[in-house]
Amino acid sequence: MFRWLHPQQGSRLYQPLHCRRKQGHNIMRQPGMANEIVQSTGNQEVVVMKLDLSSLKSVRDFADDINNTVTKLDVLVHNAGTAHMFGSKTTEDGLEMTMATNHFGPFLLTHLLIGLLKRSAPSRIVIVGSELYRLAYLNLNNLNPVDGFPAYLYYVSKYANIVFAQELARRLEGSGVTVNCLHPGMIDSGIWRNVPFPLNLPLKILIKGFFKSPAEGAQTTIYLSVSEDVEGISGKYFIDCKEYFLSHGAKDPATAKKLWELSETFVGLKLNDPHI
Secondary structure (H helix, E strand, C coil): CCCCCCCCCCCCEEEEEEEEEECCEEEECCCHHHHHHHHHHCCCCEEEEEECCCCHHHHHHHHHHHHHHCCCCCEEEECCCCCCCCCCCECCCCCEHHHHHHHHHHHHHHHHHHHHHHHCCCEEEEEECCHHHHHCCCCCCCCCCCCCCHHHHHHHHHHHHHHHHHHHHHHCCCCCEEEEEEECCCECCHHHHHCCCCCHHHHHHHHHHHCECHHHHCHHHHHHHHCHHHCCCCCEEEECCEEECCCCHHHCHHHHHHHHHHHHHHCCCCCCCCCC
16 A cells, blocks of 8 residues: 655656657657646646757756756656667667666766755655566676667666666765665556557556556655655665565675666766766
């Protein structure tokens, strides 16, 4: 059981307007979600901003915009993600699309916003992983598998999210910035739209019968973002608003350190960029 939580009224919410790339063009999602948030909470302070996490340039542009216009950032939530069933895709930066969107983009964005988060302390970083990581192996000898199987790479990216969260929490210890990750459950969300026919037919039955609604699936994310219950708690993994155990591999410091160093290289972290 878990409590029904809503974003706090009176706080300002920055909602990235995510876009995906198709044949060299940006395909923008409609910003209807922002209107839904305003209507359901009564909070008019919802700001929509463009962000393509698969593009390192877009991540840098977004971070520059935030750093130049925002004076306080209480919570950074890494929730966006993508999954593809077939057909490997490579980004303009030479990165595998799933890994770029789900891991490398959030990794870079965290670095670029860390100064603002530290100045805003106490602040929080919440990273949405998945229990599906237990089906994957994090191959540090091939962290950018451009010829990999996209459906499986979603699991790998979630493994990377969780390992990243553990190392980030260690590096930010004592800074006033806490880091926690979570499994939101299996959710009836747009991420399943890429499952092709006829594989999508039995999946639709499962989704409607057993998956959580988006509102239900958001509860643990919101809990870690605003609840006083987890104030000062960092480096933990949660399911249904309760702490849960991680595999030994996901908690291995050596693996986390290596993932961090490789990720710095893949995102092109510069000497004058913020380092954690």
